[in-house]
Amino acid sequence: MNTIDTAIRAAAADIKLAGVAKAYDAQTVVIPPMDVQLKAGEFTVVLGPSGCGKSTLLQMIAGLERVSGGKIVIGDREVQDLEPKQRGCAMVFQNYALYPHMTVLENMAYSLKVAGLSKVERAERxxxxxxxxxxxxxxxxxxxxxxxxxxxxxxxxxxxVREPGVLLFDEPLSNLDAQLRHDMRVELAELHRRIGATTIFVTHDQVEAMTLADRILILNRGRIEQFDTPKAIYHHPASVFVAKFIGAPPMNILPVTGDGSALRLADGQVVAEASLTGNYQLGIRPEDIVASGHGAGRLCKAMLRFREDLGSHSVLAAELAGLVVRIATPFGVDTADLVELSLNFPPSRLHLFDAQTGRAIAGAFGA
Structure with a gap:
């Protein structure tokens, strides 16, 4: 560990947002009041679709966008009224923003020169x-x-090179091809382990979020849908939005009706036993559906419509109760001759959501 590593790790700070909001007028509210705390040295990924407010949130922390209300606290300092250079943050942009007429050395040393560091110290850093x-x-x-x-x-x-305690990344890998994105994800993960800066990384790419984050903050129209570890978000999504946003293919969501003893699909097939009444949304991930008809749980009949052979596994698209469900079958499972599928839905792999709000209902299947 060199002096750069030591300085950044020592400068890493908690970030607290208390009632932070952004609105351009009464009709254009980008981020309603938000409360969230990021731990010092943590790698947080802010994930969401285009227009959900994730870049605006990052820019408010950096000082490039003024807050409409609330407080931003970095370490023990309120910074919402400070200039960007006073906040102890450094930002990496999507388009690199390098000076084309300068060398790599000059680009990297420029902020140090502006800060008044000597030529020797600039060269060392x-x-x-x-x-x-x-x-x-x-x-x-x-x-x-x-x-x-x-x-x-x-x-x-x-x-x-500025030895910041907070590193901010605004979709930094989106301009790279697939192989380079993979390589840079590995490099960024190794870099974070080495320097330990408090890192906020904005992306719409769920793979980047799942592979890089200590915790993922998922935004939907400026509101926090869920803030948790990648494992918790994948296996215990807090809403239909999260369930469908994370996973490739995404979680299957099926409307069901409870009759007091079972949950039924629109065509009357029983998909699970449950002492519930009313309308719900039932979720199950493609890899959790068993297409062979073996195992615990109810069987449902579906018609195969399309098969994608991806080498390591296949993805089947099947029609079930008027909807298309996707089933991921592992390598070695032969489904080549199947036309009618008997789908098994293991109860331990099912997720239940409120039909109106889309929020998860815990404990519906004894989990």
């Missing part, structure tokens, strides 16, 4: 960060001479 990020051989090149992944590493290096 840049050299340490360049070594950390594998950029030592590129210090005298300009951004136009680098690949997309290298430019992104320069943008990250320019941020951490």
């Amino acid at each position: 840049v050299e340490a960060v360049a070594t950390m990020l594998g950029l030592s051989d590129y210090l005298h090149r300009r951004p136009g001479q680098l690949s997309g992944g290298q430019r992104q590493r320069v943008a990250i290096g320019r941020a951490i």
Whole structure:
């Protein structure tokens, strides 16, 4: 661990948002009042669809967007009225925002020069960060001479060379191809383990969220749907929105009606035993449905409509009670000759949601 690592780890701070809101007028409320606390040294991913307010939230923390109400506390300081340079944050943007006429070294050292550090100290910091990020051989090149992944590493290096306690990432991998995104996810995870900065990473990509986050904050129209670990969010979604947003393919959601002893689909088939009455939404992940008809739980008849062979597994699209459900079958399960499927829904894998609010109902199946 070098001096950069030590300084960033020591500067890592809690972030507390108390009633933080953003509205441009009475009709345009981007983020209603929000209360949330991020732990020092934690990697938090803010996840949600386009337009849900995740980038606005990040920019309010950075100071690039004014809050309409509430307090932002970083460490023991209220910062909502401070300029960005006074907040102890560093930001990495989607478009890299590098100076094209400057070399990698000059780009990374520029903020240190503005801050008044000596040439010797600037060189020492840049050299340490360049070594950390594998950029030592590129210090005298300009951004136009680098690949997309290298430019992104320069943008990250320019941020951490300032020794910030808080690192903010605004969809930094969206301009990279699939392989580079994978490689950069690994590098970012390793970097976070090394420097320990409090990190907030905005994305709409659930794979980035699931693989990078200590905790995921899921936003829907500016409101927090769920804030928990990736494992908890995947296995215990708090709402239909979360259940359908996380997972590829996403969770199947089926409208069901309880008659006091069982939950029935629209065509009358019983999908689960439960002493419930009224209308609900039933969820089950594609990999939890058994297409062979074996195992505990009720069997439902469905017609196969389409099969996707993805090598490691297959995804079947089947018609059930007038809806399309997707079933993920593991490698080695032969479904090639199946037309009519007998679907098994294990009770321990079922999720129940309120029909009106979409919120999860705990303990419906004894879980």
